[in-house]
Amino acid sequence: MDIAEWSDALRLDFDPLDALNRKLIEDLARAQRAGNDDLLLAWGELVAHVTTHFGQEDRWMRTTGHGQSEAHALEHRVVLNLLREGLAQARNGQLAPARQMARELGAWFLRHTQSFDAALALHLRSHTPA
Numbered sequence: 440m441d442i443a444e445w446s447d448a449l450r451l452d453f454d455p456l457d458a459l460n461r462k463l464i465e466d467l468a469r470a471q472r473a474g475n476d477d478l479l480l481a482w483g484e485l486v487a488h489v490t491t492h493f494g495q496e497d498r499w500m501r502t503t504g505h506g507q508s509e510a511h512a513l514e515h516r517v518v519l520n521l522l523r524e525g526l527a528q529a530r531n532g533q534l535a536p537a538r539q540m541a542r543e544l545g546a547w548f549l550r551h552t553q554s555f556d557a558a559l560a561l562h563l564r565s566h567t568p569a
């Protein structure tokens with residue numbers, strides 16, 4: 440499996456979003472490298488970060504009147520629910536779903552960043568969040 444890595448393909452040249460996205464890649468890479476003993480902890484940290492990350496983006500969209508916010512926030516909700524399900528299963532000793540998501544999340548995240556987050560970065564450049 441390729442370990443997630445920050446790259447120029449993810450860079451939006453908007454620091455507040457780039458900082459969140461870099462952190463997500465770091466946490467994802469840690470979860471991908473984790474052995475069975477560490478996966479639950481690493482997955483829990485990833486889910487905590489993603490909760491904060493998506494919550495911050497959702498707030499920025501609400502407070503600055505971003506037009507695409509419903510579709511973007513819906514994608515956040517769907518993915519966060521899946522990650523939380525994986526966490527609940529990992530807590531019950533079933534690591535396979537979290538492992539599979541750890542493999543698949545990188546490709547999803549690249550698409551999400553290049554579409555929804557890129558549009559949000561463009562919007563926030565001219566609508567400074569409160």
Ligand SMILES: [Fe+2]
Pocket residue numbers: 456459460492496552556
């Ligand atoms: Fe993001």
Ligand SMILES: [Fe+2]
Pocket residue numbers: 493496511515551555556
């Ligand atoms: Fe997003």
